[in-house]
Amino acid sequence: MGWMFRLSLLNMKRRRARTVLTILGVTIGVISIVSLLALGLGVKKELLSQFEDENSVKNITVYGSQSYKEKSKLITDKTLEKFEQIDKVAYVYPEYEIFVSLSMGKYMAYTNIVGIPREQLEKLKLADGSSLGEGGQKPQLILGNSMGLLFYNYNTGLNFSEGENKELTSVVNTSIPTEFGYGDSAVITKFKVSGVLYGKEEDYSMQSQSVFCDLEVLKRYLKYNANGAPVYGQPMDENGNTYSEWVYTSAVVTVNDIENVDFVVKKLQDMGFQISNDKEYLESAKREIKIIQVLLGGIGTIALVVAVIGISNTMTTSVYDRVNEIGVLKVIGCDLDELLMMFLFESGVLGFAGGVLGVGLSFGIKGIINKVAISLLGFVKGTSLAVIPIWLIFVSIGVSTVLGILAGYFPARWASRLNPLTAVRK
Amino acid sequence: MEIVKMEHVTKIYGAGDTRVWALDDVNLTIDKGETLAVVGASGSGKSTLLHVMGGVDTADNGNIVVDGKDITTLSDDEMSVFRRRKIGFVFQAYHLIPVLTVEENIRMPILLDHKKPDREYIDHIIEMLGLKDRRKHLPNQLSGGQQQRAAIARALANRPSLILADEPTGALDSANGSEVMTLLHDSVKKLNQTLVLITHNIDLARESDRIIKLADGKIIE
């Protein structure tokens, strides 16, 4: 057995230039396919990171009307009950948003405060040192982790994170000036910040750019503050009076299973509500990813096919060159399957070497792609637009070895079927 | 004791008008330890006779028994085993494997048979053929005579039943040729081997125990 390996290695060594060029061909093929796949995988990760998790896809946000002309589309507690009765709905909770301006020193943010029920607040992941706050007189605020970028100093043009060398969590347990309402009913007060959401500043999401508080506390505070006058943000009927029931801005309807999202969306739309849901985005993002991957993979595959043709060509030449040697081996009694194996080993080595080199160099290419993404395309530092998972390393080397062996099959079979006499008779 | 027995062996090449009877009803018996020279004009069927006897080509008709085995019924794989165990070939063009050293070339038939070479025996034939200080050389570093001696050593390596040599000195000048031929005869005698030798040189043929002559695929004397 050993003689086969020795003989093929010696022959590869003897035809060094040809061997190196063939391996180079495979290397280029593997580099293209691996880097393009790495790019595809990285882009996929980037696109999907916009979605907090797959579970958020089960949430449907239903927007209520604010106009008396569409009375049936106001969201009240009764409406929430109706939502709960829809088939496949797991649970429903209301949201109440008010538009405010917040300030931290010289930094201002125009944003919404979103009141959500206590048990929803409790689901939020908080940064160290944060708390949900007690349900006192005034609502206490929980700032999204990207809020540091949204507080803006209009004199210097810098945001809080750029201008202050401080973490956003440094404002926890301080009270910040808060302003809402217009004209005569404008209110200037101070709200305490009780916490900040867990997460990196640059991890943008809907949540990271929001400010949350306890819905019941917010409602109570706004009612108390209005002191009998119309409550801030509440719509009025055709006669200019507020409704007896509280009107929410929106409701979040959570479906029991991702599969049923479309069904519930349809029901809600049939009831005349505007809704938003990530499922469509997620699906279109996934579609985009598929297209990108198929495209990139296709280009890489062409390169690899060319490389395989290269191996096949080299092996054919190799057999052709060695017709005499093959003939002699057969005459002196070499087993045919061993002869076949000798050539398959040789083409396998070409594929394997190309695979190893290709994967190794792909790591370099990956680094370049990521540098380009950061410096030219303006991606955040640390972004991996190209990622090479461990499985890709092994699969690429494995596949290029197997393709090498397959590419060598026909030349090898030809070799093992050569008539020894053509070589020997001269 | 007979080592080869050929009965009514026929080999036809081509078809129709280009049909050639390379062997035409050949009957031949060779005894163990005998050296047989085959002579005849070019195209008379000498090489064909050797190839058919050594199992690199198949006869179209007749029986060929070598060392008690009817080789006309063997499969391709069995034929490979037969060749490496029973036959040692020597060709006019040496046909050594260019990337292997002299010693590796000589050991090849044993490796192909999945056996461990017997060092002592290999050393013995290397010495006998005067290749002692050439064993690590590659074939293209040797003279023609040395290459042919290496090819002879390879043919002897697996202690075959039959050495088949097709004009082994055809590519050598007369001095080298007679040296190689002497070594071949000596080795065959010392190791008690059977030799079938094709040659155009009638003087070389006379060194053999017996001479047969072929013409148009028939043994004529």
Ligand SMILES: Nc1ncnc2c1ncn2[C@@H]1O[C@H](COP(=O)(O)OP(=O)(O)OP(=O)(O)O)[C@@H](O)[C@H]1O
């Ligand atoms: N593969 C083949 N196809 C067709 N005809 C062949 C083939 N091999 C041999 N022959 C023919 O068979 C006949 C015998 O050939 P062979 O090689 O045995 O002759 P030879 O006696 O060895 O000749 P030489 O002394 O020239 O080597 C010749 O006429 C030759 O042309």
Ligand SMILES: [Mg+2]
């Ligand atoms: Mg001949």
